[in-house]
Amino acid sequence: MDKEEEANLQRDKPPKSLARPILNHETSSSSSSPELIRHLQAAFKRHRPLNKMQTTTIGPRRSVAAQRQPSRSSTADGQRPQDVVSLSQSLAANTLLTHDSRNLHSSSSAAGGESTENASITTCSVSGTVDNMLGGSFNQQDRQMDLPKPLKGNVDIGSRNESVSTKVQSLVSSSTLTSNDMEWDATNQAAASKHQNLQSVDSEISLKSEYKVSSSLAKLGEFRNFLNQPASQCSVMGSSCATTTSIHSSSAPMLNATTQVSRYPGAVPIPSQGNLASSRPSFKDSDILHANKDVPLPEMPASATDQEVRVKETNMSKQQQCTTVVEPPTLSRGSDATARVPDDMLTSVSSQPQKADKLEKVASSKGTSAPRKRNYDPDLFFKVNGKLYQRLGKIGSGGSSEVHKVISSDCTIYALKKIKLKGRDYATAYGFCQEIGYLKKLKGKTNIIQLIDYEVTDKALLQEVLNGTMSNKDARVKDDGFIYMVLEYGEIDLAHMLSQKWKEIEGSDRTIDENWLRFYWQQILQAVNTIHEERIVHSDLKPANFLLVRGFLKLIDFGIAKAINSDTTNIQRDSQVGTLSYMSPEAFMCNESDENGNTIKCGRPSDIWSLGCILYQMVYGRTPFADYKTFWAKFKVITDPNHEITYNQLSNPWLVDLMKKCLAWDRNQRWRIPELLQHPFLAPPVTPESRVGSSSIQLLSHIAECFGSDVRVSELCAQLKDRLRDNQSNKRLGKLESITEQEQLQAYLEVRHFLCNENYRKTINLSKPCLLI
Numbered sequence: 001m002d003k004e005e006e007a008n009l010q011r012d013k014p015p016k017s018l019a020r021p022i023l024n025h026e027t028s029s030s031s032s033s034p035e036l037i038r039h040l041q042a043a044f045k046r047h048r049p050l051n052k053m054q055t056t057t058i059g060p061r062r063s064v065a066a067q068r069q070p071s072r073s074s075t076a077d078g079q080r081p082q083d084v085v086s087l088s089q090s091l092a093a094n095t096l097l098t099h100d101s102r103n104l105h106s107s108s109s110a111a112g113g114e115s116t117e118n119a120s121i122t123t124c125s126v127s128g129t130v131d132n133m134l135g136g137s138f139n140q141q142d143r144q145m146d147l148p149k150p151l152k153g154n155v156d157i158g159s160r161n162e163s164v165s166t167k168v169q170s171l172v173s174s175s176t177l178t179s180n181d182m183e184w185d186a187t188n189q190a191a192a193s194k195h196q197n198l199q200s201v202d203s204e205i206s207l208k209s210e211y212k213v214s215s216s217l218a219k220l221g222e223f224r225n226f227l228n229q230p231a232s233q234c235s236v237m238g239s240s241c242a243t244t245t246s247i248h249s250s251s252a253p254m255l256n257a258t259t260q261v262s263r264y265p266g267a268v269p270i271p272s273q274g275n276l277a278s279s280r281p282s283f284k285d286s287d288i289l290h291a292n293k294d295v296p297l298p299e300m301p302a303s304a305t306d307q308e309v310r311v312k313e314t315n316m317s318k319q320q321q322c323t324t325v326v327e328p329p330t331l332s333r334g335s336d337a338t339a340r341v342p343d344d345m346l347t348s349v350s351s352q353p354q355k356a357d358k359l360e361k362v363a364s365s366k367g368t369s370a371p372r373k374r375n376y377d378p379d380l381f382f383k384v385n386g387k388l389y390q391r392l393g394k395i396g397s398g399g400s401s402e403v404h405k406v407i408s409s410d411c412t413i414y415a416l417k418k419i420k421l422k423g424r425d426y427a428t429a430y431g432f433c434q435e436i437g438y439l440k441k442l443k444g445k446t447n448i449i450q451l452i453d454y455e456v457t458d459k460a461l462l463q464e465v466l467n468g469t470m471s472n473k474d475a476r477v478k479d480d481g482f483i484y485m486v487l488e489y490g491e492i493d494l495a496h497m498l499s500q501k502w503k504e505i506e507g508s509d510r511t512i513d514e515n516w517l518r519f520y521w522q523q524i525l526q527a528v529n530t531i532h533e534e535r536i537v538h539s540d541l542k543p544a545n546f547l548l549v550r551g552f553l554k555l556i557d558f559g560i561a562k563a564i565n566s567d568t569t570n571i572q573r574d575s576q577v578g579t580l581s582y583m584s585p586e587a588f589m590c591n592e593s594d595e596n597g598n599t600i601k602c603g604r605p606s607d608i609w610s611l612g613c614i615l616y617q618m619v620y621g622r623t624p625f626a627d628y629k630t631f632w633a634k635f636k637v638i639t640d641p642n643h644e645i646t647y648n649q650l651s652n653p654w655l656v657d658l659m660k661k662c663l664a665w666d667r668n669q670r671w672r673i674p675e676l677l678q679h680p681f682l683a684p685p686v687t688p689e690s691r692v693g694s695s696s697i698q699l700l701s702h703i704a705e706c707f708g709s710d711v712r713v714s715e716l717c718a719q720l721k722d723r724l725r726d727n728q729s730n731k732r733l734g735k736l737e738s739i740t741e742q743e744q745l746q747a748y749l750e751v752r753h754f755l756c757n758e759n760y761r762k763t764i765n766l767s768k769p770c771l772l773i
């Protein structure tokens with residue numbers, strides 16, 4: 001943040017009563033990890049000093065502003081926090097590091113680097129708590145956390161297009177174990193697993209009270225248990241990687257996961273392998289979204305239906321662990337082991353969950369204040385519908401949520417979005433919950449981030465959202481209510497890609513590569529087209545909301561999206577929404593009356609405006625209103641129909657035209673996406689003449705370059721170019737149109753035709769024309 005912005009921030013600071021409270025995020029594991037272990041870990045993190053791994057990012061995201069009220073909003077949104085994960089093992093002196101591609105850009109802000117770029121306004125309450133105009137909330141983001149110990153290896157995840165390289169290597173070896181208690185016997189995995197579960201439960205109490213090595217050992221057991229239970233070998237698609245995991249059980253269990261960049265279109269199927277595969281439905285087979293509806297998943301029967309009860313586990317959970325006998329998977333020895341463990345074996349709880357839950361319900365209905373106990377460490381895991389997800393680090397915090405990078409039991413990387421409902425009014429919570437509805441609707445759409453699983457702990461709220469009713473309007477959400485969304489993982493967002501791109505360009509005389517621009521602009525258009533076709537207006541389109549997944553952009557964050565009623569093309573909002581720099585004039589004036597007395601509404605054109613701002617930022621490295629720093633300055637200039645946006649001259653005039661088509665002040669003048677996809681910038685009108693002529697000319701230039709030292713060749717090429725440019729010649733070349741798909745070949749043939757001319761050849765002493773071409 002530069003000084004000027006800082007000054008602006010100070011100036012515009014909202015009164016305390018209006019300031020958005022800083023989200024009270026759950027403490028990460030780092031806060032609860034034993035001090036001693038931390039020191040040990042630090043000693044082994046040779047290349048990365050501990051202090052560098054922890055990033056503090058100032059990043060207010062969206063804010064709510066009363067209409068026509070000055071709003072304080074600022075951000076350093078582009079500052080994607082470090083996504084550094086350390087799966088460390090102090091005891092074994094091994095470290096597993098996850099280095100997300102975002103890490104590469106962690107210190108960079110979004111393109112343009114404007115602190116106000118992502119200052120935003122969001123709907124806080126459908127019922128209109130817009131007075132809670134929010135100022136910047138500064139979320140400290142700690143993307144680092146330590147994982148249990150007996151792991152060795154390293155993870156290096158990067159986005160494909162941004163030098164993606166993903167490699168996960170983890171090794172669990174008995175040699176890393178220092179305690180007999182923890183020693184793993186491949187022939188007795190079930191026993192060991194049970195033993196470790198007990199240890200982890202026992203250790204939970206000691207973890208909270210005092211830092212002991214033994215508690216870490218328990219955690220270690222817990223994590224090892226977690227990883228060990230799924231498939232002995234699985235191919236996994238998630239994020240950008242295909243993961244192959246094999247367990248070598250000849251001497252000790254060895255988990256060797258290699259994750260490589262791959263390009264798998266579509267959602268995230270997990271191919272089933274092994275003799276137990278049938279017991280575990282793939283994502284394709286089972287509609288995970290039924291989890292909270294009519295059809296319960298076989299792998300998460302009762303535990304999946306009542307998270308509230310589950311998190312209030314009493315000592316029963318311990319009992320469950322003691323009484324549950326989980327047969328270990330039949331692992332064939334050697335690297336080709338293909339047995340797959342059903343997910344319901346993931347936690348020992350799931351084998352007898354109903355009984356436990358019932359007992360617990362009884363206990364709680366009698367008012368028994370049984371101490372809460374889980375059979376997993378909440379600092380290390382999230383549990384969604386009975387499935388555990390290991391935390392790998394915080395990816396980011398939005399205005400309303402925190403998003404974590406997690407790994408599932410089958411070694412797939414996901415993003416887990418957690419929204420805290422406590423303290424929110426019902427309507428706001430309802431709005432958050434609607435994101436699930438939209439993502440469900442968009443299931444299977446390849447350019448939308450896919451919802452893998454979800455859980456809303458307030459079942460009544462979810463039911464209302466799914467039913468499309470809101471009878472409980474005045475109620476408040478239950479205490480400790482959470483929404484969990486397990487999402488496809490995106491490696492890097494467009495804001496960071498742009499930032500990176502502009503860093504490369506800055507200081508050179510290069511401009512943005514047009515093909516790069518076309519490639520991503522087309523994907524952006526297609527993603528937004530997908531939602532517009534589903535009658536959804538996103539309302540918060542910005543580079544940070546496009547994530548790169550396996551090389552393709554996908555749209556995220558439907559937190560403030562709205563459905564368009566079937567009898568209209570617009571939506572009506574109760575508050576202004578969006579991110580300031582990308583907000584359309586009508587979004588600023590939503591619900592006000594225009595000069596004809598009509599209510600101003602937002603619809604698809606509002607999204608088109610935002611797309612125009614994104615394109616402008618891609619082209620120029622800054623948004624169209626970047627010079628206007630404060631809310632009021634932006635408001636004034638964006639809502640002024642006479643304001644002229646500055647377009648610096650570009651070599652391709654179509655590009656300027658395209659931006660103008662999106663950024664027309666009058667929303668009725670803006671082009672729709674199907675038109676934009678046909679715009680000459682993306683689909684240049686090619687006449688046969690220009691096609692053949694230009695290709696030939698290019699080829700000639702190339703020839704001239706190759707024979708640069710030979711003046712005669714240069715001269716010949718120059719002559720040929722003139723001939724090609726000649727109208728007569730072009731007309732003749734146009735006759736070759738029948739093979740239009742082979743432009744290069746045509747060009748080649750044409751040039752060769754000229755060079756076959758003996759007179760020309762003579763001038764350069766060529767006996768055979770093919771020597772030249």
Ligand SMILES: Nc1ncnc2c1ncn2[C@@H]1O[C@H](COP(=O)(O)OP(=O)(O)OP(=O)(O)O)[C@@H](O)[C@H]1O
Pocket residue numbers: 061062395396397398399400401402403415417449487488489490491493540544545547556557558559
């Ligand atoms: N599926 C995902 N994969 C990777 N990162 C993600 C994913 N979903 C969200 N994120 C990261 O977390 C951040 C916050 O997520 P999201 O935008 O969904 O939350 P929000 O509370 O609605 O935030 P905002 O206020 O920015 O709209 C995103 O900017 C993105 O960096």
